[in-house]
Amino acid sequence: MALEFRGVTKQFATNSGWDLTAIRDVTFKVNEGEFVSVVGPSGCGKSTLLSMTAGLYQPTAGEVLVSEERVTGPNDHVGFMLQKDLLLPWRNIVGNVEFGLEARGVPKGPRRERAMRELQRCHLAGFENHYPYQLSGGMRQRAALARTLAVDPEIILLDEPFSALDAQTKLLLQDSFATTIAESGKTTLLITHDLAEAVLMSDRILVLSERPGSIIAEIKVDLPDRAHPLRRRVMPEVGEYAGQIFRHLKLEEKAI
Numbered sequence: 001m002a003l004e005f006r007g008v009t010k011q012f013a014t015n016s017g018w019d020l021t022a023i024r025d026v027t028f029k030v031n032e033g034e035f036v037s038v039v040g041p042s043g044c045g046k047s048t049l050l051s052m053t054a055g056l057y058q059p060t061a062g063e064v065l066v067s068e069e070r071v072t073g074p075n076d077h078v079g080f081m082l083q084k085d086l087l088l089p090w091r092n093i094v095g096n097v098e099f100g101l102e103a104r105g106v107p108k109g110p111r112r113e114r115a116m117r118e119l120q121r122c123h124l125a126g127f128e129n130h131y132p133y134q135l136s137g138g139m140r141q142r143a144a145l146a147r148t149l150a151v152d153p154e155i156i157l158l159d160e161p162f163s164a165l166d167a168q169t170k171l172l173l174q175d176s177f178a179t180t181i182a183e184s185g186k187t188t189l190l191i192t193h194d195l196a197e198a199v200l201m202s203d204r205i206l207v208l209s210e211r212p213g214s215i216i217a218e219i220k221v222d223l224p225d226r227a228h229p230l231r232r233r234v235m236p237e238v239g240e241y242a243g244q245i246f247r248h249l250k251l252e253e254k255a256i
């Protein structure tokens, strides 16, 4: 089992003196190589789930396991990628991709070789000497993915990596990420507000309730071409799956 949440509850202390329960009694498993998305209303605890997987927060109750081991703090098993690329502006692209390897003490030669391989895989060969400001938003996100993959984590966590992009770039990037991730065989957890994106990219979707977030539905996406969202996009079932999530979230009742 690559990732497992067992009865996880997370509370945060607030200024009012009351504890705020962000998620309550969340249990799920993600198999090795599986791509799972988490959708749910704003503030229902999606980012908290990722932060606990990365070991940034400890659960108030229950446990989080990565590769059968309890997560007790930040660790090398998990790679994180956020909506904002967080590339270092003063380092060129290959320097950014090498950053995590450098922090782990990988010597210069193998470090460069590994970074160049990831850049190739993320379709950025030829841009290694560019600086982040010289790349488009989509290219910067691909560089951030290369950096995440370069340290060879067992699990990749993606926190809305496409939400700041225009619609067309988003589609192309979803496709390129899906292919790269499938090739790498990495277990992936994606947080998204975009229901279609969840259907296009996932093997399985977890639907969370409003805060305190708990799992209200688990939807297996029984469609081919997980590595090619652009091909999935034209399948009529995509709309049906999105409709199913829509109903679980009771979005119609919330329309103003």
Ligand SMILES: Nc1ncnc2c1ncn2[C@@H]1O[C@H](COP(=O)(O)OP(=O)(O)OP(=O)(O)O)[C@@H](O)[C@H]1O
Pocket: 012, 013, 020, 021, 022, 040, 041, 042, 043, 044, 045, 046, 047, 048, 049, 211
């Ligand atoms: N470090 C923290 N301290 C106190 N409260 C927190 C902390 N982190 C998150 N929360 C609270 O926990 C709840 C869940 O937040 P979280 O960011 O996980 O939700 P989310 O589903 O990712 O939200 P969104 O979809 O809006 O990004 C929110 O009410 C938030 O204010």
